[in-house]
Amino acid sequence: MELTASSFLVFVAIYILLSWAYYLxxxxxxIYVAFVVTMLMGxxxxxxxxxxxxxxxxxxxxxxxxxxxxxxxxxxxxxxRLRILQVNVATLALIFIAQTVVRNIDFLGGTVGxxxxxxxxxxLAFAWVVVVITGVFIYRLEHSRLGRALEVxxxxxxxxxSLGIDIRKLRLFIQTCSGILGAIAxxxxxxxxxxxxxxxxxxxxxxxxxxxxxxxxxTSLWGVVVFVPILWSIxxxxxxxxxxxxxxxxxxxLVAILTLRPQGAIDRPVLRxxxxxxxxxxxxxxxxxxxxxxxKLDK
Amino acid sequence: MELLFAQIINxxxxxxxxxxxxxxxxxxxxxxxxxxxxxxxxxxxxxxxxWLTLNATAGNVALASLAAIGGSxxxxxxxxxxxxxxxxxxxxxxxxxxxxxISVVFTDIxxxxxxxxxxxxxxxxxxxxxxxxxxxxxxxxxGQLLTVVGSIITVVIFLYxxxxxxxxxxxxxxxxxxxxxxxxxxxxxxxxRLSYLIAGLxxxxxxxxxxxxxxxxxxTLGDMLALKVICVALFAGMGNLVGGLICALILGVVETFVIxxxxxxxxxxxxxxxxxxxxxxxxxxxxxxxx
Numbered sequence: 396m397e398l399t400a401s402s403f404l405v406f407v408a409i410y411i412l413l414s415w416a417y418y419l420x421x422x423x424x425x426i427y428v429a430f431v432v433t434m435l436m437g438x439x440x441x442x443x444x445x446x447x448x449x450x451x452x453x454x455x456x457x458x459x460x461x462x463x464x465x466x467x468x469x470x471x472x473x474x475x476r477l478r479i480l481q482v483n484v485a486t487l488a489l490i491f492i493a494q495t496v497v498r499n500i501d502f503l504g505g506t507v508g509x510x511x512x513x514x515x516x517x518x519l520a521f522a523w524v525v526v527v528i529t530g531v532f533i534y535r536l537e538h539s540r541l542g543r544a545l546e547v548x549x550x551x552x553x554x555x556x557s558l559g560i561d562i563r564k565l566r567l568f569i570q571t572c573s574g575i576l577g578a579i580a581x582x583x584x585x586x587x588x589x590x591x592x593x594x595x596x597x598x599x600x601x602x603x604x605x606x607x608x609x610x611x612x613x614t615s616l617w618g619v620v621v622f623v624p625i626l627w628s629i630x631x632x633x634x635x636x637x638x639x640x641x642x643x644x645x646x647x648x649l650v651a652i653l654t655l656r657p658q659g660a661i662d663r664p665v666l667r668x669x670x671x672x673x674x675x676x677x678x679x680x681x682x683x684x685x686x687x688x689x690x691k692l693d694k
Numbered sequence: 695m696e697l698l699f700a701q702i703i704n705x706x707x708x709x710x711x712x713x714x715x716x717x718x719x720x721x722x723x724x725x726x727x728x729x730x731x732x733x734x735x736x737x738x739x740x741x742x743x744x745w746l747t748l749n750a751t752a753g754n755v756a757l758a759s760l761a762a763i764g765g766s767x768x769x770x771x772x773x774x775x776x777x778x779x780x781x782x783x784x785x786x787x788x789x790x791x792x793x794x795x796i797s798v799v800f801t802d803i804x805x806x807x808x809x810x811x812x813x814x815x816x817x818x819x820x821x822x823x824x825x826x827x828x829x830x831x832x833x834x835x836x837g838q839l840l841t842v843v844g845s846i847i848t849v850v851i852f853l854y855x856x857x858x859x860x861x862x863x864x865x866x867x868x869x870x871x872x873x874x875x876x877x878x879x880x881x882x883x884x885x886x887r888l889s890y891l892i893a894g895l896x897x898x899x900x901x902x903x904x905x906x907x908x909x910x911x912x913x914t915l916g917d918m919l920a921l922k923v924i925c926v927a928l929f930a931g932m933g934n935l936v937g938g939l940i941c942a943l944i945l946g947v948v949e950t951f952v953i954x955x956x957x958x959x960x961x962x963x964x965x966x967x968x969x970x971x972x973x974x975x976x977x978x979x980x981x982x983x984x985x
Contacts, residue, residue: 480928480932481977483790484925484928488969489970491921491962492963495962499960602794602798609791642802643798643802647795647799649798650792650795657788
């Protein structure tokens with residue numbers, strides 16, 4: 396598949412957003428994949444509004460994201476209180492139902508899909524601004540009270556409840572965030588590739604995202620940022636004979652990483668080492684002040 | 695009227711295939727403690743093995759069936775080491791993701807390499823699509839009858855094993871509480887390996903029945919079956935064996951009626967719609983969850 400550098404970067408941005416959409420509910424103890432459904436909704440609604448009704452891109456974007464947010468909130472009202480296996484299967488089923496519904500709606504293109512979605516010249520800058528804003532949001536979320544609550548839920552749900560954390564409300568919030576991220580990614584995707592089909596928003600995409608998140612690291616948001624370009628390039632830059640086996644390679648890597656290193660490549664100790672090393676390096680270069688000697692106490 | 699009767703038999707045959715798949719899946723879920731998403735993929739792979747053997751031996755039905763059963767057993771034994779550390783940790787969710795990875799490997803191999811991705815078909819003398827009983831407009835084929843009868847026999851034998859032998863008692867004990875079973879002296883690891891063997895055996899039989907009932911197979915059949923089986927499991931309640939069998943029959947019948955009376959590919963979506971309704975109303979499944 397031939398790609399220009401700007402297309403590559405736009406797709407990396409899309410996949411980072413989708414991986415964060417999987418990562419956030421996983422941090423709250425649920426495997427929630429309905430962001431693919433909101434991606435489908437966002438992509439189709441914004442494409443329809445921009446192509447058939449002539450709306451400008453910002454308006455189509457906001458409407459697509461709004462639809463995604465609303466639907467993930469409504470779905471979350473039912474899904475937030477379920478256990479992890481049930482949420483996983485229910486959202487998988489939702490992906491399938493959504494694909495079937497879209498395939499049977501004719502004004503959305505049916506099985507063939509929608510073509511000739513208008514181009515947006517500033518899409519690359521827009522996509523990466525969104526990624527940076529989302530990254531800052533997730534970082535601030537993790538280093539706040541909500542982030543600490545998420546940690547406790549992962550350790551022991553009973554303990555979290557006894558500490559006064561409203562698990563259901565927090566999960567509803569996280570699921571809505573995940574849905575919003577999915578919808579944003581869907582809108583950017585439809586304007587990046589200018590043609591969408593129902594088969595894209597299915598299990599191939601889901602497997603790629605799961606692979607990115609688990610290999611990148613499930614305990615830190617930086618994992619996917621580093622590994623999405625690396626792993627996604629497997630399907631792009633390797634010779635076509637090997638690249639056709641992309642999903643097989645993803646599957647094998649997934650099994651390998653979960654057996655050998657379940658927390659993924661980039662986890663807390665790795666980040667800590669990296670930050671200490673970089674601080675020592677900056678100190679040596681003189682960019683950062685050296686540590687002062689501790690004061691000696693008088694006897 | 696006879697058409698309705700024929701549809702019901704068709705639905706029961708489909709439902710009994712789902713039932714056998716649920717049987718193996720629940721056994722692995724309860725005893726080995728893993729969520730084996732790739733179990734139907736192994737079954738479909740066994741169908742491909744049967745087809746290859748059929749071609750290689752120029753139409754020996756018995757040998758092809760044995761090859762399917764043996765292949766399924768072999769795959770179960772080969773995959774068991776991957777899940778062993780997960781069984782020890784009782785990591786259900788991780789096993790779900792690991793088996794998702796394995797299922798993708800299977801699907802890729804089946805839809806790319808085997809028969810160059812083209813769906814395979816079984817000849818008439820194997821499938822038993824030849825009609826046996828004709829009642830007016832309704833036709834019941836040998837394949838459907840064999841599937842229903844064979845599945846009933848398999849389930850009866852399995853339940854006998856589970857409830858009347860000491861091995862079955864160990865399996866049930868581990869299913870209830872594996873830690874206490876270990877305290878009582880049941881060899882948990884050895885028995886969970888046995889459960890892999892049983893699941894592989896039942897899977898091989900299921901492969902033969904699917905070949906007889908459907909008469910064809912394609913690369914992504916494993917994905918389809920896996921999703922439906924998991925939906926049935928959730929519908930009935932995770933880990934509920936008898937409930938799962940009943941719900942598998944229900945799903946088979948409902949799906950056949952939907953294929954007959956609704957247009958398009960809504961038949962696949964029916965299983966998922968049923969699951970969604972149940973999840974909203976009774977999150978633990980119709981018959982209650984045992985996991």
